[in-house]
Amino acid sequence: MDRYLTRLQEALLFATRDMTPEALMRHPEGRWNSAEILEHLYLTYKNTGKGFARCLQAGRPLASSPTFRQRLKTMLVAELGYFPHGRNSPDHVRPRGTSTGTIMSEIGPQLEAMDRVISEAEVRYGSNVCLLDHPSLGPLTGKQWRKFHWVHGRHHVKQIERLKRGIS
Numbered sequence: 001m002d003r004y005l006t007r008l009q010e011a012l013l014f015a016t017r018d019m020t021p022e023a024l025m026r027h028p029e030g031r032w033n034s035a036e037i038l039e040h041l042y043l044t045y046k047n048t049g050k051g052f053a054r055c056l057q058a059g060r061p062l063a064s065s066p067t068f069r070q071r072l073k074t075m076l077v078a079e080l081g082y083f084p085h086g087r088n089s090p091d092h093v094r095p096r097g098t099s100t101g102t103i104m105s106e107i108g109p110q111l112e113a114m115d116r117v118i119s120e121a122e123v124r125y126g127s128n129v130c131l132l133d134h135p136s137l138g139p140l141t142g143k144q145w146r147k148f149h150w151v152h153g154r155h156h157v158k159q160i161e162r163l164k165r166g167i168s
Helices: 003-016 021-025 034-058 068-079 100-125 142-165
Strands: 132-134 138-140
Touching: 003 034, 003 100, 003 142, 021 034, 021 100, 034 100, 034 132, 034 142, 068 138, 068 142, 100 142, 132 142, 138 142
Parallel strands: none
Antiparallel strands: 132 138
16 A cells, blocks of 8 residues: 555554544534544545546546646645645535444545555556546646545544544
8 A cells, every 4th residue: 555545544543542432422512523534534535436436437537637726735735745724525525424333444445445446547547647636636646646635634633633632
């Protein structure tokens, strides 16, 4: 698995180790709990994997041409590792109430499956080719997708760690 995604998987395991199901459900009013954060991440991996599967099925990259604004966002996130705070998640990656046990057992395999389908698209179309559009960042290469997931995941790992310590 890619080094960014390996680091992400390790960070998620470290952040959630020793957390009971009750601890995963604690949260301040109006905020997601750790289980919901994990479900959100799981859904991002699943949807990215589906997007890459569509790319492979189409027989070509599905990336558009980037706008200047998208290039700037991509540079901030996928190159500099900055993740902006205070953004609302798109509806298709909002938690839906999937059981904590299911999320905890499937998040790692889903991350690995996403990495495999990204790798397959890179082999088929090239590693320096924009392969698929991100809803906000626009067209990304496989490497940029992986870095996005690392930066995004790291942002949420910090939230889980604060929830674990009882800090909102």
